[in-house]
Amino acid sequence: MKLELRGITKRFGSLVANDHINLVVQPGEIHCLLGENGAGKSTLMNVLYGLYQAEEGDVLLDDVVQRFAGPGDAMRAGIGMVHQHFMLIPVFTVAENVMLGHEQTGLAGKLDLDAARAKVREISARFGFHVDPDAIVGDLPVGVQQRVEIIKALSRDAKVLVFDEPTAVLTPQETDELMNIMRQLRDEGTSIVFITHKLREVREVADRITVIRLGKVVGEASPTASNSELAALMVGRAVELTVHKETARPGAASLVVRNLDVIDPLGLKVVNNVSFEVHEGEILAIAGVQGNGQTELTEAIMGLQPRVSGEISLNGEKLTGLSVRRILNAGVGFVPEDRTEDGLVGEFTIAENLMLDRSDSLPFVKNGNLQLGYLAEFAQEKKDEFDIRAQSITTMAGRLSGGNQQKVVLARELSRELKLFVASQPTRGIDVGSIEFVHKRMVATRDAGIPVIVVSTELDEVVALADRIAVMYRGSIVGIVPGNTPRDILGLMMAGETPTGVAA
């Protein structure tokens, strides 16, 4: 089925998320939609899927104009979507999930599960998915869950499949398998729209590439284009994709973690017997697929996890059992993974956010009084130093773009005297320009002799920054390897395998 978007324009108030976007996807083609976060890719797909109504423009399927009032219409017309976060009910079986929303019923409303099972088997067999229709979805690995999503879309006879950032939750190996599935689907005549901001994947699988920037189509590229050409198109200027850094000169071991266990509120051991050291003046990257205990590990270091056993010490001083306040005071800087939820108070001004974690002591507080004059001075200085793009220091943090929000968090954390810097997903969801800035600051922090921990699920980021890499899988560290370890080995480790020659 041929999909055509013609002059799609979508506005949110004064913001134009999509500005007269034209896009044609031929049957049997993988069409990549490349753009930074916030470029308008997802908005466009939500228009296509009927979640938003465009102010202008048409969606055409096989040259027939379509009107979608909601996703139901889009699905009936043959559009399927595989979301980045799956729309599955974990306690239902695969078959139940697949039939959800268009259940076939027999006598007296009895669900016809057999039909659903047969459908799952049929599609699985066609593509070699090996999915058991009676497995509980919550028990399946993430990669298989994604296949369930694909089966779900195909079971509704989708002729156009949209993959919205499908690889964010996958290991490199699972990503490769997904690519194969996409090629297979293409060969069967399905039109595929593949949304991503990862350049390597694009070049691997795309037949055509459309680049979107600030809501506009800025160009088409062929899959043979180089990474830097694509990045330049995406950002609108030449970008440094690699981080320039000198070789590390590690000093003494500063942060020592020994036999750390973390138990989550459900009673599961999410960090399992983890031990490592971070030296002064080095960046230790913690790699791994999302949800393998990295988040809990950083939270344990910050004193944010209630059930922790084992030992964490910084320069000989024990951190376990201390309150967050004391740990911050001990000189630990922390960039949380979810900045809008844990890093910032959206309804506070930039200035107020800059003093958030020093709300009870000098220089911002004297005798219980806020030192607003000093705060304004400080905030102005940091706004300039960290290039926070906002009207003024009284702008609400919630109104800033992701990159600028992250700069506020960084400015706050790097303005203290630090003994350790922990950054969790520091560049998630921010623009390429800000990523460059964030990476530079992290390397500068390392060069100042401060031990740095970076948690990242992006292999590119890990490889760019790390002096050493610890790979986590299911709560344990699979191994700690040098920063120049090849990607395929890292990929295997992220899947839980210990390659030979790597000390666990």
Place this chain on the structure above:
Amino acid sequence: MSDTTATTAPSANEPQKAAKPETPRSNQVLSEILNGNFVITILAVVFALIIGAVLIAVTNEDVQKASGYFFAAPGDTLGAVWQAVSGAYGALFQGAIYNFRRDSFVDGIKPLTDTLTFATPLIAAALGIGIAFRVGLFNIGGRGQMLIAAACAGWVGFSFELPWGVHLVIAVVAGIAGGAIWGGLVGFLKARTGAHEVILTIMLNYVAFYLISWMLRTPGLLQAPGSVNPKSPPMMDTAVFPDILGPKYNLHLGFVFVIAATIFAWWLLNRSSLGFQFRAVGENPNAARVAGINVKNTYVQAMLISGGLVGLAGVMQVLGTVTTGFSAGIDAGIGFDAITVALLGRSRPWGIFAAGVLFGAFKAGGFAMQAAEGIPIDIVTVVQSLIVLFIAAPPLIRAVFFLPQGKKSTKLKLNVSKEVAAK
């Protein structure tokens, strides 16, 4: 933060929800109400008064009679409507602000001082409720905190013979402490056990009411000696708030306390480090926790201060409004009205002050309206309720007055797109 990243959503037909546990929906509603703009507040008041006018007109007998022959002489009906409405609101004004029928300014201005007298405990209690709102807590326990505070202050007020000045101060302090403890108990239980403050405060209202009722019925505790009524002895003169404008007016020293309390609340929320932490916890408890703020302690501190200020309202009642001895009804519903006032004032101290004066005016004027025009005082209550209803529903007000949709809603929409986009 689960081990897998699979999100649950009812079906692919709906935009998905965030996987993380979000801040409770009630907090979002609260923050939307509290961050709304000033124009909406004014329009809500105006709109409520208009609906009040309609109710006055419809219930008026002359209007009903005249409307029976509306098509014969529509002027009669309109005239009657005008008569009814202007009479009612005129009386409201004369009862609340200035009475033109009196000869001298000294007599004419008395309604305004009555307004302020009625406003005094309302503002104090609303400041307490408002501070709790800013920390993200719904303190519905104004009644219980007021009762305990009134009992503490009253007990000091009638049982000890102390010198003038000292007696009043001790009584006030005792009352505030009583309210603070009753409120702080809620914060403590919430912090320790995770119990929800709404349930705790409501239940503690009952506990306080029956505790005080029992003490008022028990000789030797709070009951007046030689009496069989559930009522305390009168306050000693040394413990009573003196009238600040002379015996002609009812306005008492409590009003000065309330101004001081408003300044204190303003300083606390806007200039102190404690208030900074309060607001941080109220807006985003997760970020506050990560930033090293002890969220649980903050809840306890906030409820202590909240209860203390609500307690001050109880003190006003027992040492200012009804000094002849109190019963278990001494709170006079102020603990609940204060929620309304706090919302109307958007939990900003001076906003609460203004809202409290407005509600004091409704109270003072309502009586005059009833006396002069025979309009039931319930109309005033309806108007008060409508004001809050409209404030809680800004889109309605915008639609009624053809205002553009505020920035707030644009931002909400954007959030939706981000949510759908990010997943």
